[in-house]
Amino acid sequence: MRFAIAGKILHVDLSKRKIWTESVPEEWIHKFIGSRGVNAKILWDSMGSGIDPLGPENTLIFGTGTLSGTFAPTSGRTTVTCKSPTTHLYLKTNVGGHWGTELKFAGYDYLVVHGAAITPVYLWIDDGKVEIRDARHLWGKDVRETTSLLHEEIGDPATQVAVIGQGGENLVYFAAIMVSVYNAAARGGAGAVMGSKRLKAVAVRGHGSVKVADGKEFYRSCHVAIKNSYEDATAKFAHLYGTAGSVPMVNEARAFPAYNFRRGYIEGAEKIGGPYLAESKYLKRRLGCNACIFCCHRYCEIKEGKYAGCYTGGPEYETISALGAGCGSIDLEVVIKANELCNIYGLDTISAGNLIQWAMEGYEKKIFTEQQLEGLRLEWGNGEVIVEMVRRIAHRQGLGNILADGVKRAAEKIGCGSEKWAIQAKGLEQSRVETRAAFGYALAFAVNPRGPDHLHSETIAEFGTRPGGRRLIKKITGDEKYANPRLIEKRADIVRWHEDCFAATDSLGLCAFINTSRFGVDPQQMADMFSAAIGKRVTEEELMEAGRRILTLEKCFNVREGATRADDVLPWRLMNEPLESLARGQDVMKAVEGKTNPEDFTPINSPAMLNRMLDEYYELHNWDKQTSWPYRETLEKLDLKEVIPELESKGKIPRKK
Amino acid sequence: MIHVKAKIFSQAIPDYSEIDLDEGSSVETLLVRIREWVALGNLGSGGHKMAFLNNTGGLVVLLNGMSIYTLSGWETPLRDGDEVSLLPMFAGG
Amino acid sequence: MKRLLAHPNKCTGCRSCMLICSFMHTDACSYHGSRIKIVSDEGHGIHTPTLCQFCEDPPCVSACPAEALSKNPKTNSIQVDASLCNGCQACISACPFGTMFFDPENQKAFTCDLCQGDPECVKVCQLPEALSYV
Numbered sequence: 010m011r012f013a014i015a016g017k018i019l020h021v022d023l024s025k026r027k028i029w030t031e032s033v034p035e036e037w038i039h040k041f042i043g044s045r046g047v048n049a050k051i052l053w054d055s056m057g058s059g060i061d062p063l064g065p066e067n068t069l070i071f072g073t074g075t076l077s078g079t080f081a082p083t084s085g086r087t088t089v090t091c092k093s094p095t096t097h098l099y100l101k102t103n104v105g106g107h108w109g110t111e112l113k114f115a116g117y118d119y120l121v122v123h124g125a126a127i128t129p130v131y132l133w134i135d136d137g138k139v140e141i142r143d144a145r146h147l148w149g150k151d152v153r154e155t156t157s158l159l160h161e162e163i164g165d166p167a168t169q170v171a172v173i174g175q176g177g178e179n180l181v182y183f184a185a186i187m188v189s190v191y192n193a194a195a196r197g198g199a200g201a202v203m204g205s206k207r208l209k210a211v212a213v214r215g216h217g218s219v220k221v222a223d224g225k226e227f228y229r230s231c232h233v234a235i236k237n238s239y240e241d242a243t244a245k246f247a248h249l250y251g252t253a254g255s256v257p258m259v260n261e262a263r264a265f266p267a268y269n270f271r272r273g274y275i276e277g278a279e280k281i282g283g284p285y286l287a288e289s290k291y292l293k294r295r296l297g298c299n300a301c302i303f304c305c306h307r308y309c310e311i312k313e314g315k316y317a318g319c320y321t322g323g324p325e326y327e328t329i330s331a332l333g334a335g336c337g338s339i340d341l342e343v344v345i346k347a348n349e350l351c352n353i354y355g356l357d358t359i360s361a362g363n364l365i366q367w368a369m370e371g372y373e374k375k376i377f378t379e380q381q382l383e384g385l386r387l388e389w390g391n392g393e394v395i396v397e398m399v400r401r402i403a404h405r406q407g408l409g410n411i412l413a414d415g416v417k418r419a420a421e422k423i424g425c426g427s428e429k430w431a432i433q434a435k436g437l438e439q440s441r442v443e444t445r446a447a448f449g450y451a452l453a454f455a456v457n458p459r460g461p462d463h464l465h466s467e468t469i470a471e472f473g474t475r476p477g478g479r480r481l482i483k484k485i486t487g488d489e490k491y492a493n494p495r496l497i498e499k500r501a502d503i504v505r506w507h508e509d510c511f512a513a514t515d516s517l518g519l520c521a522f523i524n525t526s527r528f529g530v531d532p533q534q535m536a537d538m539f540s541a542a543i544g545k546r547v548t549e550e551e552l553m554e555a556g557r558r559i560l561t562l563e564k565c566f567n568v569r570e571g572a573t574r575a576d577d578v579l580p581w582r583l584m585n586e587p588l589e590s591l592a593r594g595q596d597v598m599k600a601v602e603g604k605t606n607p608e609d610f611t612p613i614n615s616p617a618m619l620n621r622m623l624d625e626y627y628e629l630h631n632w633d634k635q636t637s638w639p640y641r642e643t644l645e646k647l648d649l650k651e652v653i654p655e656l657e658s659k660g661k662i663p664r665k666k
Numbered sequence: 667m668i669h670v671k672a673k674i675f676s677q678a679i680p681d682y683s684e685i686d687l688d689e690g691s692s693v694e695t696l697l698v699r700i701r702e703w704v705a706l707g708n709l710g711s712g713g714h715k716m717a718f719l720n721n722t723g724g725l726v727v728l729l730n731g732m733s734i735y736t737l738s739g740w741e742t743p744l745r746d747g748d749e750v751s752l753l754p755m756f757a758g759g
Numbered sequence: 760m761k762r763l764l765a766h767p768n769k770c771t772g773c774r775s776c777m778l779i780c781s782f783m784h785t786d787a788c789s790y791h792g793s794r795i796k797i798v799s800d801e802g803h804g805i806h807t808p809t810l811c812q813f814c815e816d817p818p819c820v821s822a823c824p825a826e827a828l829s830k831n832p833k834t835n836s837i838q839v840d841a842s843l844c845n846g847c848q849a850c851i852s853a854c855p856f857g858t859m860f861f862d863p864e865n866q867k868a869f870t871c872d873l874c875q876g877d878p879e880c881v882k883v884c885q886l887p888e889a890l891s892y893v
Contacts, residue, residue, distance in 0.1 A: 079788045080778035080883065107774065114789065153802050167799070190801045218781070218789035228782070232882075239885055242724065242755050248886040257675055261751035263731035284678035294804040295887065297773030304771035304887050308804030320803065446731070473736045474726045475755060493736040 012222040013075050013542040014043065018051070019117040019139065021132060023206055024065055024124030028139050033118055038543060039555070040648060042516035043075035043118065045101050046559040048090035051121060052099070053562060053652065058569045058659070062094040062198075063180060063205040065125040071171070071211070072119050073109040074518010077299070078219035081231050081538050082238055082530075083520035085110050085299020089194040091202045092570075095182040095415045096436040099458045099566040100197040103515055105298030105306075106189030111169035114215025122206060131210040133163065136217065144209035148178060151353040152187045159212050171211045174355030176403045177204035182415040183360030183438070187352065191308070191322025192298065195357035197437060197459050198415075222544025230537035235302055237529030242475065244527065247305045248295060250283030252326035257282045259326075260334075262472070263588075264443035267334040268389060269366035270432050270580070273443045273588050275334045281341050282329070291345060296322065301520065309345050316342050316396075321349035323358075330441035331362025332399075336369060337389030347399050354403035359462070363438035364412040364419065365398045367431055376425035383407045432580045435460040435572075439580055445588040445612045447471060447494035452622040453504045455577045455614075458563045465560075466507035467525045471500075477528025495610040497618055501625035513556035558647045561630075561639060565652045568661050574637040577623055579614045588612035633663035640665050668746040672700055674709070675753040676718035681709045687744065693727060694740040696750060718754070726753040760835045761892055763871070763878055765808035769889035772799050772806030776880035776890065783879050784869070794860070794871040795880055795890075808889060811837060811858045811871040819870075822853035827868075834873040841867050 018031040060066040076084035087109030093100035129144040152174040176184035177200030184200025185193040259265040260278035267275040297304025311319040332347040372387035401409025420431035437460025444451035449468035454461035470478030473492035482492040486499040536552040631643040728751040781792035795810040827843035846866035884890040
């Protein structure tokens with residue numbers, strides 16, 4: 010047995026009904042670390058460009074972290090990687106729960122699913138034994154019911170299950186893969202890819218273990234990370250109030266997306282915030298992912314009223330904005346109920362909410378026919394219709410069938426100018442950050458390979474609200490004054506540091522919330538834990554460089570698929586309409602158009618401003634500014650020579666002038 | 667005289683307070699005035715709220731949505747119609 | 760005498776305790792090597808820590824035919840003398856809580872020894888506070 014990792018990749022080809030294993034090359038641990046990084050390498054190797062994401066040529070990869078299965082704090086995260094059906098670009102989606110560690114204890118670091126089954130199947134991984142089993146009796150059942158049935162069928166309630174619900178079965182473009190019932194590998198439609206393979210579930214039971222190379226040093230370095238985590242000012246609040254705890258502050262900052270990103274503020278937002286939820290009758294439990302010490306997840310129940318009988322994990326901050334404020338609602342019961350349906354049908358709450366808001370704005374603007382509406386009253390704040398739309402999307406019923414294709418395609422289909430209020434870029438719905446009020450986020454969202462969201466580099470530090478964050482900004486830029494989200498200066502430097510750190514964090518299996526959301530744990534501490542686990546010294550620089558290599562490989566996948574600088578954009582609304590709640594007076598549009606001083610803040614992600622940041626960002630990366638493609642020397646320097654031949658044959662290695 | 671609004675998040679549902687201050691008063695002056703106001707028994711039982719207001723290191727202070735640390739900190743001067751929010755430190759996404 | 764108490768309604772099901780416990784007592788991180796086990800009903804958000812209850816009159820001690828089990832006078836935990844334990848598993852059957860465990864590789868019984876008075880599990884449960892050593 011090797012240190013830290015099980016050392017095995019499990020391959021399953023559902024077309025050929027073949028199962029085989031491969032050893033994890035030693036070199037990959039240093040080049041790509043694990044999880045997200047190794048997944049990216051496997052994805053690159055497994056396909057050429059232009060394959061159909063919902064066809065048998067797509068590869069669905071589940072990757073555990075290098076530190077998963079140990080007590081390194083928050084080390085239980087897992088990455089799912091494939092080509093996305095909604096963007097036709099690179100997709101990695103990260104998930105908590107306990108499935109990944111179970112897979113590792115079963116003896117596998119990675120599961121790679123090829124091809125597609127003819128009729129529904131599930132995989133049963135029972136330590137070394139792997140079977141493809143009939144799942145026709147499970148098809149059509151929701152996530153929770155399927156998990157229960159599998160526990161019964163297998164005869165072990167401790168079995169960990171990764172499963173799709175009706176969302177994935179019906180190829181909803183934002184279907185999620187759910188693990189440990191309520192944990193979602195949510196974004197980008199990985200659930201639809203699993204559904205296209207007619208793979209209903211992957212059930213795992215692992216009785217093995219994980220050894221580390223230097224136990225004493227591992228214990229020491231993990232306890233440094235644990236201690237620093239506990240000492241961070243926000244650790245206790247994370248546990249008490251969850252990510253939902255951010256709601257009041259983001260609303261006060263006028264950056265809480267409401268009414269489909271028309272406003273950054275909604276009156277009464279505190280009623281759907283973490284502290285209110287914690288004191289309410291709904292919050293029954295606080296839950297934690299594998300090996301986490303913060304335990305920021307929620308579990309809620311509704312015992313009376315319209316939604317009596319509802320019980321679910323969540324809600325998170327993103328869900329609250331997507332299925333609450335974004336739809337013009339501050340009804341906590343609606344958020345919880347809609348969250349439950351997203352969980353059991355297996356849908357990404359961020360995208361689901363985005364689609365409902367798009368439809369509400371369309372309803373306001375009278376773009377739908379009576380036939381399309383079927384009597385639905387898509388009024389802002391109508392809680393019942395929010396809940397009903399989740400059902401219709403999951404089952405592709407009526408208007409739900411149009412929404413289920415994602416907001417880009419829905420707007421293309423319906424037209425009537427609705428592309429302008431489709432809050433998406435690259436084909437992925439934007440997550441609930443008001444990038445017109447935070448320019449580091451704006452850049453990060455524009456360059457994220459999977460589309461505009463925060464899980465590529467969470468630049469919370471730029472808000473300047475916390476001393477740890479200000480220290481980090483000073484470390485990156487040399488001056489605390491750059492801890493200001495309304496500046497354009499230094500955003501490229503800030504995003505680059507964060508994306509390196511985030512990639513390394515994901516690949517080790519650690520939760521992104523251990524750093525960048527909190528400021529106790531830094532890359533040096535991560536490198537220490539990594540080194541002790543594998544028995545080879547890895548410096549902070551090497552770790553961050555591995556992070557850089559990983560996200561560059563992800564970029565290369567997109568380059569191979571045909572992505573260019575033109576794809577590194579933000580949604581139309583955010584690039585063309587100023588944020589109302591930060592715009593003062595009638596002169597804002599004038600100020601935007603006839604800008605006298607380019608340094609003046611205007612709450613808009615204008616092309617000029619985005620282009621300036623992109624130029625700096627590509628320059629820092631040593632990528633060609635015109636195309637955004639990496640230069641040969643950049644790939645060579647990062648030890649990514651293996652991608653050059655294919656990119657070159659497609660004419661995608663730019664010449665440096 | 668300037669008229670300023672404060673929103674105090676010492677608990678889940680915030681308290682509101684509207685205060686008149688001298689022209690050019692700082693955010694710190696506002697905080698002192700709020701403390702005095704709470705100490706006088708406004709906003710009900712003050713103990714928990716006073717602890718919140720005294721924990722300046724653990725406060726996020728927003729002036730019209732901007733962290734005061736991106737402005738001039740506690741010395742940032744206030745103008746008529748300004749809105750100040752006082753929140754405990756949180757994080758997440 | 761201090762006792763290690765579990766508060767089930769605060770348990771988040773994170774399993775950090777299991778991973779550190781197994782590490783401290785075996786040569787690897789696992790669930791089976793842990794002296795504390797979390798029993799979960801994930802669908803209903805219910806997670807329950809189960810561990811030795813440090814009984815006043817331990818049935819496991821009485822059941823042992825080899826007199827391998829005794830109470831540690833310092834910590835009040837059950838100690839297993841590995842040189843005497845013959846792997847008969849009578850103690851495992853006798854424990855009403857199901858918190859005496861068997862290591863099939865070494866054919867020995869094991870249970871919580873409170874880490875000799877400085878329990879590691881408590882150290883990784885400081886926010887949920889589902890475990891306390893009082």
